[in-house]
Structure formats: C-alpha cells, structure tokens
Amino acid sequence: MPTSTSKTDPFDYLPLKPAVLAILVAVSDAPRHGYAIIQAVREPPHGIHLDTGPLYRFLKRLLDDGLVKEVDQGDDEERRRYYTLTTLGARVLDAERARLLSLLSRASTRASAR
C-alpha cells in the first residue's frame, strides 16, 4: 500500500534515476531479493554498483510510492524478502521506456540528418 504519496500518474515519476530504472527492470521479470537485485543491476547494460545502503534506500522509496511490493516466497530457506513490480510500477516502467525510446528516436533522427 502506498504510504508516502498518492501520485497515480506514471508520468509524475519520470524521469527515473538510472539506479531506480535498473531496480525496476531487475524486478520486472520475476520477484528478486536484495542481493539478486544488486547482482542484476551490476550486469550489463546497467553496470551499476549498488551496495545495500543505497539499494534499500531506493527500495524503501519505491515501496512507499507503491511502484514495487514485497511478495511471499515461501520456499526461500533464508527467509529473504522478495520484491516485484506493482501495476503502477509496470506503468511507470512502460512510460520511462517510451520516453527513452522517443529520446533515442530523436537522437537517431538528428544523427542521420547530420
């Protein structure tokens, strides 16, 4: 449940910081725990070195904004928490992807014009 804000328009969250975008992408395909997110965002194309401090600060904000949510993974032996995208999070990710595509498309148009 969103607790710190009531923003529901995905465009209110744009543009996303690279680390936030990487986290959202990391949890978009399947629920991941903290260390799995650290590993996922370190992989190309993100290449972002996130430690636990900044990661959980971002996660807290995303949880409070309702972009990600915790999901129960009963089979985890170490009882780690798993995070996944909410509907709003998915819409924000889509909006950011569209924004980036539009940006890239303009950049490509200008490059080909030169």
Place this chain on the structure above:
Amino acid sequence: MSGNSTLTGRRGWCGRWYGCGLRWYPAEHRRRFGEDMRNAFAAQVEDARGRGIGSLATLLVRTAAHLCWFGTAERVRQVRLRIGTTGTDLRLGFRRCLRDPGSSLGAAGVLALGFGVLATAFALLQGTVLRGLPFEEAEQLVHFERRGAERGGMPVVPHDLVEWRAAQTSFEGLAAFVEALAILGDQDPAAVRVERHEGVAIEPEAFGLLRVTAAHGRAFTAADASPGADPVLLLSDRVWRRSFGADPSIVGRQVIVNGRSTRVVGIMPASFGFPIDEAFWVPLRVDPSAVRRGEGRLDVFGRLRPGVSFDAARSEFDVIAANLAAAYAENRDITVDMKTFREEYIGEEFSSRMHMILLGAGLVLLIAVVNASHLLVARSEGRIREAAVQVALGASRGRMVVQTAGEVLTLSVLGGAAGLAVSMLALSGVRLAWPSLDFFDLPHGTAAPFWWSLQLDNVTMAMTTACVLATTVVASLLVSVRLFRLRDGAILSVSARGASRARSRGAQVVVALQLAMMTALVVPVLLAAASAASLERSVAPIANASVYSARISMPTDPATMVPLILERLQQQSTLADAVLTTAIPFERARSVALSTAATADQPRDDRPSVRIASVSPRFFSLFGVQPLSGRLFSTDDGAGAEPVLLINERAAARHFAGTNPVGQRVRLGDGSTWLTVVGVVPDLWMDGDRTDRQEGVYLPLHQSFATDPAWRSGRWGSVAVLGRARGGVRETEFAVQRAAAVVSPAPAVFDQSTMAERVDRHASRYRMYGHLLTALGAAALLLAVSGIYGVNRAMAMARAKEIGIQMALGASRYDVFRGVVRRSTGVLALGVVGGLAAAFWMAGGLAQMFFGLDVHAPWVFATAALAAVGSAVVAIVLPVRAVSRRNPVALLRLD
C-alpha cells in the same frame, strides 16, 4: 553462502560489523529492512571474498561510507517526517480552537488569569528580593544598631561610633547617616519651584564604602564635612531631572537649602538612592562633643575587609561592646546588633512573604489549568466518536496527545500573551499603590527602596514562557488522559456516563471550592465599593478643587511674622478668602491633652488628647461650614480678647456628653489659661482618614501664639495658607511668595496643591484597595464561573440521554433546569456557606482597608451570597440549556 566462516556469513565478524553499522539507521528502517540488508551484505561479502582480498576491502570501505551517509540521510528524513506530522497535528489542534471560538476564548481567558497572577507574583519577588541589593559585593556591607537588654534595638550614638572606629579592625571603615529634610529652591525664585525633599546627611567616607561615584561633578570629600566648610549638596538624578530639567550646569551653582545658600557639587547616578530613595545628600560631621554620651541617633554601616567573615566581625564587636559597657555607665547592658544589608533592607520575613505570594499565584494557575482542561474536555466530548474512528484507522495515542497539545498550546500562548498584559496592568497598579499598601511595610506616602524594580524583566518573561510550555504539557496530558478514558469507553460501546458519574463527586468538590472562593472574594469587593461611596460623602465639604493650599516655611518669631503674612495675603487679589492654619484638613494635626473643669485635677497622662489647629477667622467659611451651635471665630477674637476655642462634633460628644459645650471652659496641655468654648463645628478631618482620631479643637490664630503650647516651644516648621485661587498655580505661588517675603528674601513656599488633590492623595489608598480587590474578585469570579461551567458542561453531555428521556416524556426545559439546580443545591449551599465563613474571618483582618464601614454588615454578606448563587446557577444552567435545545429524539439515540 556459508554461515560458518569467521570472516563471512551473518555471524562472521563482517556480518557483526555490518550489524553494528546498521544501528546508525533509524529503528523503523532497521525493523523493516535490517534483516534483509544483513542477508544481502553477507552475500556481497561472500562474493567479494571470492574475487580477492582487494575486492573485500573495497566493499568494506564503500559499505562503511554508505552506512554513515545513508544512515544519516534516513535519520534526517525521519525527523523531517516527524516534524511534518507533528506540525500537521498541531495545526489540527489550532483549527479546533478556531472551530469553537467561544469556549476557546473562555479557556484562554482563564489561563490568562492564571499566567497574569503568576507573572505578577514572580515580578514582585524578582523586583524586590531576587535582584538583591545594587551594591558592589553587597554581602560585605553590614548595618549596625545598638541593643539594650530591655529597650530592644536603638540607634547608634556618636560617642559609641567614635569608640568603635578606634577599636575595630574587621571593617574597611564605618560611616554614619541621619535622615534630613530640605526645602530646596533656587537663588532665583522664578527659576525653580520650591519643594520639600527627603534625604540624608551622610559622612563623606560612605560613598567610598558603597563604591559609588557621582555621575556629574564629585561626591563628598572629607573637607566638605570639616568645621566651617562651605555648605554643599549632592542631588539625586530624579530631583536633578524633575526640578532642574537635567541641566548639567547646576553642578557648581548655588541653590537655597532650608534658607541657606548651598553649592551643588554633584549629581548621583540614576541607580543610586542610598539608603532608601533619597532626593539629596548633605555632608554629616559626627561631633561627639556636641552631645552628651548616650545621646544622639545615627544609622551606621560598614564594609567588611576582604577575608574577614561576618562572624569574626561580630565576635570583635561583642568584645568592643563589653569593654564600653565596663567603661561607661551609659553603655551598661548595651550590645551591638549587626545585620548584613540584605537582612536589614530585605529581611527574611519580607522574602518569605513574597515567596508565599508566589506559591498562592502558583495555586491560582493550577486552578486555572484544571478549569481550562475541564472546558476542553467538555467541548471534546462531542468528538469522542471521531477519536474512536481515528484509533480504528491506526492513530497512535502519541499523535492524539500532540493534537490536543496543539489545541492547548494555542490557548496557552494566547493566555500567556494576555496574562503578560494583565501582569503589566497589575504591576503598574502596584507601583502606584505601594506607598499606601501596608503589605510592603513602608510608612504611608514613602517611596519604595530605590533598588526595587516592579516590571516585566527578561527573567519574568522567560519564567512565564516556561510556565506556558509546562502548562501546555500538563493540560495536554490532563485532557488526553480523560479523553482516552472516554474514547476507550466509546470504542467498547460503553456509555461515557458511567465514567462521568464516577467523576461527579470529585467535580462537585471542585464546584463547591470554587464557589466558596468566589463568595469569599465578593464580600471585600462589596466592602470596597461601599467604602469608596462612604469616603466620597465624607470628604465632599473639603475636597474642593478651587481651594488652593500650600505651606510656607516658618521663620523665627511667628507671633509677629504670621499676622503680617496674613495681612499681605488678604491684600492681594490672586488668592481670595486667604486664611492661615497650622493644620490643613485631612492631614494629621498635632495633638494636645485637653482638660475640662471636671478633669483638670487628673494627672497629665490620664487626660484625653485632642487634635489642635490654629486658624484665621475665615477658615470655616472657606469650606462653607456653619457652626452646629454657638458661633465661629471673628476678627474680634484677637490677641487681647478673651481666650476662646471651637470644638468639633466628636470632641463635644466625648468631653461634654449630654451638655451644651458652648460657654464651658477647657485647658490645653500644661497651660494654665482657661479657654471658653464659643461654638461646635462639624468634623473637618484632623487626622487623615482615621475615623477614630478626629476629636479636635480650633484656636483663633491671633490668640494661639499665647494659648497654643506649640507656638511657645517653636515646634511649628511651617504654616499653611488656604484660599480660592483666581489664577493659575504659578501666579498663585508668586502671590503667596510675595506675601511671605516679609519673613525671608527667598521665602520657601512648598507642598502646593488644591484641596481636592490633597484629599485625593489620601483617598487614593482606598481607591487602590478597591481596584485591587475588584481585580481579585473579578479574577475569582471568572475562575469560579469557568470551573463550574466546565464541570457542568461535561456532566450535561454525559446526562444528555437522560435529559432527552425527560423531555420526550413531556418535561419542559424549565423543568429540566429546575431539576439540575435542585440536584446542585447541596453543593451550592456548601460553597456559599463556606465562602461566607471565610469572608467573615477575612473581613476583620481587612478592616483597615475600608473607610468608615461595619465590615461585618449583614447586607454585604447577603448580597455576596446572592451574587455568588446567581453566577453559579447561570454557570450550571447554561450547559444544560445547550443540551436541552437539541432534538429529544437525537438525544435518545446517543450512546
């Protein structure tokens, strides 16, 4: 991931180190993510270890920096969030106050009263006791008295002072001073008004001991007190400003002091008025050869040498006193009484009295806080459901307390600001009244000590602010605790009535106590009002605004000069109907023993005394007074005529009860001349406002030089002139000066005012008592009514359903009111009777505050009881009225 390694894993030292670092995060963050963060970090460590020690070291350094940075950031964020939430809750509380302005103003008014009383009491304590004495190392200053075995405290005599100085080693020095009066004028009579001032003659070394120097010019030197030295004078800052327009060139100029040309050598600082609040200082030379051993009176003080204790000095003076007692018969059984300046000029008794006032004021604030919280609870009872819903939605008790605190803080700040205004008013009242308030132990009309400062200084303001905050905390908790109980009842669907009924006995006690307090204070208010009216009636004949009065300093040979002055006064046109008298009405006339033919043989001490005044012929007609019997004085009652006198009504009633005094003969003092009573006149106030000391007689001025013992002994310092002024004060003053010029080239005319002003100065004391009592009574009324209203509003809310049933069954609103009042009869009776008993006991002690009244008059007590019951009934009925106006069906639906 392995949890068994000493380095890695959650229980490895890396994990433990990380766990320690996590403590820097706020608890809420740790609860939410701590476990997960440790798991993730353990995995990171395992991973880095696999890549080598360099990677692990880099991870640890980076993580340490992150722990510091993000832990701090989270903490800051949490504080900001909390402040934001608290701000929202406080704003909510503030809005609640605005939603119900009536009860908000009531509660703020009650708190204003409490804060005002407390701030005033603290300012009194601070300004008179806590500030201490304004001397450098004041604790080293010691005041001396002599003490006789049977005679108690006595002033120091010159011979002893000289012996003490020679023998003592404990003090840097000893200095003496004596009270002095000065009629102060300028060489040029037109330049400065002649005024009478009180000051001291003081030894020059006193200024060094007090560590003060003159602000302009210089203080005295030893040469100023040497025999044959030119007369010199130091002026206080107050007199310099008021009488000389703060002209710095006055230093070095000659002024007239008691008819003698005297040079002003300096102006003392504004903060100096030693010993009490002196207007001037003249040099004192203590000359034992001028008096016999054991005679004379001096005030003496000294400053202890550094390192010498008070007790050591006392021991030394015990020895000195014993040696003097052995050497001289006049010093037998005489000891030296030493006190620190603080003990002498402030005193433990005064200090404890001031602390008691502060304690009383604290109790008033406590009552105010309880009453204000009753009002807040009463108005919050309607929001119990709202509170229950808030709890259901997860609101914590803390947040509800903060909301209440916002409400209380708003009222406290309002009340605090209004309280400071109340206190400023009260302090200005006290400043005006203190010369006439017996409480301060000052002789009537005396200025307060110069170090007193009755104003709202920074310390008082800080104390009031602290009280506002403390009140906010206390009242918030009081209100919150009661609301929690009611709210918990509402959540459990239990009627709040049960809790209210359980409280009702305590509430009835509160009502009874406050009613008693109100009744007890209404009585003195009524007495003060009656006293003012009585005084107004009594002084009407002499409180005449068109009658000018002044005093002229008296020369030697009054028998020749006074008739000359009167003749000159009657020749000029500025002052019509001019008369001379030795005693102005309403001021204290001298007393003399009176004997009639029946009491002539009694010893002098057994003969009753009467007030005596010598007056010129038209004295009585000036005030429109006609004789009650016989006649008034005429010009025929001259020096050579038969000695006569007039007697006033009270004296006639006492000395000639049942007989006509006219034609009877009396003798005054030790004189052998018999005087014939030629008339009886109404009482014209011969001893201030003392109704028990008004018996008096009047002598014709021209005869009195022979018949009044005081003229013969030369004890008159001045004679008073009265008349109808036809011009301004200045013109009249010049006219009187011209007339009096026969006695001195620069005659001293002083103490000028109209009779209305003169009477007003005496009457102001009663007026001030009246204002003070009215303020106290109004405060008690406000407190009591708010307290009774608050308690009854809460009870009315709790009985709302019962009232609904009564009205649904056909009872009218008046039936409901009657029922409520009937239920309160016992409490009302208890409170009123208790209050009347307290007032009866108090009235005896307060008798001197009222003029010419029977302080136990039944009408006063009956009126006070009616007023108290009336106010209480209104405070009881109003909340019930509000409830009874609601639809009975809605009332029946209440839980």
